[in-house]
Amino acid sequence: xxxxxxxxxxAVLAVPVLVVVALVKISGLRHRLELLExxxxxxxxxxxxxxxxxxxxxxxxxxEQAPPAAAAPPRAQPAEYQASQPPAAAAPPGPVPTPPRxxxxxxxxxxxxxxxxxxxxxxxSPRPPRSSPDPVVVIARAVRHWFTEGxxxxxxxxxxxxxxxxxxxxxxxxxxxxxxxxELRLAGVSLAAVAGLxxxxxxxxxxxxxxxxxxxxxxxxxxxxxxxxxxxxxxxxAPAAFGLSxxxxxxxxxxxxLQNALALALLASLAGFLAPLWLSTGSGNHVAxxxxxxILDAAILGIAWFRPWRAxxxxxxxFTFGIGALWGAWSYAPDKFDTTQxxxxxxxxxxxxxxxxxxxxxxxxxxDLVDGCLVFGTPLVxxxxxxxLMHGTFGxxxxxxxxxxxxxxxxxxxxxxxxxxxxxDHYAPLLTAYAVLAVGFATLAVPLALxxxxxxxxxxxxxxxxxxxxxxxxxxxxxxxxxxxxxxAAGSFALGVEHSHDPLQAxxxxxxxxxxxxxxxxxxxxWSYWRRDDGTRAPALPxxxxxxxxxxxxxxxxxxxxxxxxxQVDATLIFLTATAWLAAEASRRxxxxxxxxTAALGFVAAPVLALVQWTAHDxxxxxxxxxxxxxxxxxxxxxxxxxREDEGHAPAVAHAAWLWTWPLVLAIYALDLTQxxxxxxxxxxxxxxxxxxxxxxxxxxxxxxxxxxMGARFAQWRAPLQGSILLALLLGAAAAMFAPGQSEPxxxxxxxxxxDLAQVAVLALLLRWLASPGAPEDLARLRIPLIAAAxxxxxxxxxxxxxxxxGGVAWNGGxxxxxxxxxxxxxxxxxxxxxxxxxxxxxxxRGLWLAGALLMGxxxxxxxxxxxxxxxxxxxxxxxxxxxxxxxAVGYFAPAPPRADADTGTDDGRTPPxxxxxxxxxxx
Numbered sequence: 065x066x067x068x069x070x071x072x073x074x075a076v077l078a079v080p081v082l083v084v085v086a087l088v089k090i091s092g093l094r095h096r097l098e099l100l101e102x103x104x105x106x107x108x109x110x111x112x113x114x115x116x117x118x119x120x121x122x123x124x125x126x127x128e129q130a131p132p133a134a135a136a137p138p139r140a141q142p143a144e145y146q147a148s149q150p151p152a153a154a155a156p157p158g159p160v161p162t163p164p165r166x167x168x169x170x171x172x173x174x175x176x177x178x179x180x181x182x183x184x185x186x187x188x189s190p191r192p193p194r195s196s197p198d199p200v201v202v203i204a205r206a207v208r209h210w211f212t213e214g215x216x217x218x219x220x221x222x223x224x225x226x227x228x229x230x231x232x233x234x235x236x237x238x239x240x241x242x243x244x245x246x247e248l249r250l251a252g253v254s255l256a257a258v259a260g261l262x263x264x265x266x267x268x269x270x271x272x273x274x275x276x277x278x279x280x281x282x283x284x285x286x287x288x289x290x291x292x293x294x295x296x297x298x299x300x301x302a303p304a305a306f307g308l309s310x311x312x313x314x315x316x317x318x319x320x321x322l323q324n325a326l327a328l329a330l331l332a333s334l335a336g337f338l339a340p341l342w343l344s345t346g347s348g349n350h351v352a353x354x355x356x357x358x359i360l361d362a363a364i365l366g367i368a369w370f371r372p373w374r375a376x377x378x379x380x381x382x383f384t385f386g387i388g389a390l391w392g393a394w395s396y397a398p399d400k401f402d403t404t405q406x407x408x409x410x411x412x413x414x415x416x417x418x419x420x421x422x423x424x425x426x427x428x429x430x431x432d433l434v435d436g437c438l439v440f441g442t443p444l445v446x447x448x449x450x451x452x453l454m455h456g457t458f459g460x461x462x463x464x465x466x467x468x469x470x471x472x473x474x475x476x477x478x479x480x481x482x483x484x485x486x487x488x489d490h491y492a493p494l495l496t497a498y499a500v501l502a503v504g505f506a507t508l509a510v511p512l513a514l515x516x517x518x519x520x521x522x523x524x525x526x527x528x529x530x531x532x533x534x535x536x537x538x539x540x541x542x543x544x545x546x547x548x549x550x551x552x553a554a555g556s557f558a559l560g561v562e563h564s565h566d567p568l569q570a571x572x573x574x575x576x577x578x579x580x581x582x583x584x585x586x587x588x589x590x591w592s593y594w595r596r597d598d599g600t601r602a603p604a605l606p607x608x609x610x611x612x613x614x615x616x617x618x619x620x621x622x623x624x625x626x627x628x629x630x631x632q633v634d635a636t637l638i639f640l641t642a643t644a645w646l647a648a649e650a651s652r653r654x655x656x657x658x659x660x661x662t663a664a665l666g667f668v669a670a671p672v673l674a675l676v677q678w679t680a681h682d683x684x685x686x687x688x689x690x691x692x693x694x695x696x697x698x699x700x701x702x703x704x705x706x707x708r709e710d711e712g713h714a715p716a717v718a719h720a721a722w723l724w725t726w727p728l729v730l731a732i733y734a735l736d737l738t739q740x741x742x743x744x745x746x747x748x749x750x751x752x753x754x755x756x757x758x759x760x761x762x763x764x765x766x767x768x769x770x771x772x773x774m775g776a777r778f779a780q781w782r783a784p785l786q787g788s789i790l791l792a793l794l795l796g797a798a799a800a801m802f803a804p805g806q807s808e809p810x811x812x813x814x815x816x817x818x819x820d821l822a823q824v825a826v827l828a829l830l831l832r833w834l835a836s837p838g839a840p841e842d843l844a845r846l847r848i849p850l851i852a853a854a855x856x857x858x859x860x861x862x863x864x865x866x867x868x869x870x871g872g873v874a875w876n877g878g879x880x881x882x883x884x885x886x887x888x889x890x891x892x893x894x895x896x897x898x899x900x901x902x903x904x905x906x907x908x909x910r911g912l913w914l915a916g917a918l919l920m921g922x923x924x925x926x927x928x929x930x931x932x933x934x935x936x937x938x939x940x941x942x943x944x945x946x947x948x949x950x951x952x953a954v955g956y957f958a959p960a961p962p963r964a965d966a967d968t969g970t971d972d973g974r975t976p977p978x979x980x981x982x983x984x985x986x987x988x
Contacts (some may be wrong), residue, residue: 146559254285257289266929309336330375350395350400353391364414378438388411389449408450418492439494440497443505450467465577469577471509472505476506478501482499527547530545530546530575533546583612587608634691637693649703660710663703668721670696671721678732716781719774719778727758732750735751743809744805745899747818760790787839794854801823801861803819805818812870822857865923867879873886901920
């Protein structure tokens with residue numbers, strides 16, 4: 065096996081050696097010709113100038129100096145050419161130091177006359193005999209022409225029509241035409257109803273009342289047909305009957321809007337809300353029921369955009385919440401809370417917007433501008449239903465805090481609506497109603513949620529209010545009182561936590577909300593100070609850090625209390641991402657450096673949490689990791705857009721952390737995938753490095769894409785960021801040199817395996833970066849030696865891997881003692897040294913020649929110190945022979961290093977000849 069390996073290596077080595085030998089031979093002939101021309105020029109320079117200067121051609125000089133024995137026999141020339149030549153002088157018997165003066169320059173011999181071409185008779189090419197076409201070919205060609213030429217759609221249509229007519233005739237032969245089944249009867253009634261609907265639509269201008277009545281009747285008939293087909297005759301399945309009913313109701317609603325027909329709209333809505341009742345199968349699927357009602361309510365909302373039909377709004381409100389309340393009283397169970405709560409919120413949203421649309425379509429100043437039934441009825445009915453859901457799910461005690469938050473949320477919602485409608489005279493009546501609802505729900509939240517910890521939170525809010533009032537009145541005492549109140553609130557909260565027995569429910573508990581209010585109070589005080597530009601901004605930063613500490617501590621504590629341990633890191637990532645986003649949004653408006661740095665530190669925490677996810681659950685996308693990184697992608701992008709106008713260093717830190725996070729996350733995930741697929745370590749290392757290579761390539765060739773969304777500001781930190789990622793890649797590639805690079809399930813091939821390709825890609829990126837303007841000047845000047853050293857190390861490692869995979873040498877610390885390893889290294893290093901010698905000589909690069917000589921010296925020392933111990937086997941002998949042959953070849957082709965001449969600019973010390981005016985004749 066070892067002998068075969070050596071022969072294989074020698075055979076591969078012989079190919080480049082032979083190519084180099086051939087190139088050098090050609091170069092040597094050219095060099096000898098240049099020397100001969102130089103010698104002739106020197107001989108002519110020693111002669112006296114003549115009156116009529118005449119220079120011999122190089123061919124004449126060579127013919128005169130050639131010895132007689134080496135002269136070739138003369139070629140036969142045409143008669144006219146021989147007549148124009150002078151008689152040749154006899155050659156001297158020995159070498160003549162100075163050639164005799166040639167005769168005056170003879171004229172250029174005339175070109176040979178062209179030989180007349182023989183008149184050859186033109187032989188016509190025989191035509192192949194015509195044969196009769198193949199019938200199969202003729203038929204296939206006809207079919208192809210029929211399907212590809214002419215009116216193809218008509219032809220295909222005729223074929224389909226023929227098949228349809230044939231099927232119809234067969235059906236007619238099997239069925240009786242005088243016995244009409246129930247399907248045909250229902251179809252006839254449906255066609256009659258559709259005809260009446262079309263006729264009523266055509267009469268809508270001339271006979272409006274008749275047309276609307278006819279259309280309403282037609283819609284009713286169609287709904288009855290669907291009902292009969294489903295309930296009485298069981299011809300339609302439930303989904304089809306339901307879908308047809310929805311389509312009919314939707315069509316009736318469109319007709320009502322187009323014709324401004326409230327009666328038709330009421331009929332359509334009434335039929336739509338009753339359809340689930342008469343088409344019910346008794347399955348009790350409340351999701352389907354409420355989903356269908358949501359579609360109807362969305363249609364009513366769309367109609368309200370065009371028509372101010374209060375009666376239609378009230379009809380939808382009554383059926384939606386009435387049937388919902390009946391279902392809740394009869395069929396609600398705690399396990400249905402998750403599928404019921406979203407629908408209640410959706411219906412509340414629909415009927416919250418309907419009064420706004422109704423007021424939008426009504427004229428200002430009308431007494432019925434405010435739809436009081438919906439304005440006040442919607443929140444009260446919805447809150448009552450919400451209380452019923454929570455009472456049935458969490459019990460009387462457990463529902464208090466969620467209901468308090470619900471009331472607080474409703475108060476905030478109506479307060480926001482009131483603030484939004486300020487200054488709009490058309491909505492002035494709604495403004496008062498919304499303000500009353502906001503105060504009422506905020507007041508309702510207090511008795512629902514108040515506890516000892518909540519009391520401390522109220523102290524914190526009062527402290528924030530005192531600080532704001534003191535700033536507004538420019539008084540120190542209220543400001544100090546506000547600070548003291550917030551500190552006391554924190555102490556009271558700590559004492560309350562020690563003796564509290566909160567129900568274990570995430571977020572919706574007094575402990576979380578108390579700490580949240582303390583945090584918000586501190587942040588509000590910070591904002592109150594920051595927004596003033598009269599020199600009183602100093603307390604803003606301490607207040608901000610106080611509020612931020614409470615915010616972060618409260619969130620992380622809640623995660624530890626209520627989230628399972630493997631998913632705690634995922635929840636923490638979501639929480640910190642949301643915090644960074646909120647800080648970035650606030651920074652965009654307030655231009656506060658503390659907010660910008662908060663957002664930047666949120667980005668910095670992301671790669672750290674990715675490493676924690678790696679240890680917690682194998683890869684970052686497991687458990688809640690996928691949701692966490694999706695949130696990081698969306699909110700992080702928005703945060704960067706908010707930060708790009710900041711003038712400090714926070715945008716650079718945030719964007720650099722962003723570009724470091726994604727390759728780390730994807731690399732960990734790729735590593736987990738390769739491990740699960742049981743691939744070799746070469747695949748695993750390459751998969752881990754691929755995202756980093758992609759980011760480095762983007763930074764090098766697509767900086768605009770890599771710098772998004774920071775825009776032109778990315779140029780400020782592109783160079784250090786690119787250098788840091790390339791340094792990480794270089795360190796990773798150096799660490800990967802100690803890996804054997806298994807490529808299972810594929811066979812291992814040098815350079816054509818994933819690990820070697822990844823390491824070569826790292827070197828290519830490093831070389832490209834060192835040659836770019838963004839690289840440091842000190843490193844750029846040393847790029848060739850650095851890359852050469854790295855490439856030499858990589859070639860050495862590839863050689864060791866070849867001995868491991870092909871030679872069966874174990875990959876461990878003892879492989880250096882194997883003769884196969886030492887012989888392979890000797891041959892490879894010798895080839896590299898020979899290439900450096902020859903290429904340096906040919907290209908006149910002294911540094912490359914010296915590098916090759918140095919490497920050959922290292923190989924020689926290795927032979928003397930290491931390889932001589934293996935002279936007892938074939939591999940050791942082969943290493944010596946290979947080195948000897950290579951050194952002999954180099955000694956023949958490039959024995960000395962090229963040296964530059966300062967005067968002439970050449971590398972070999974010779975004076976370059978003047979540029980010739982003729983290929984074989986120099987100018988005097």
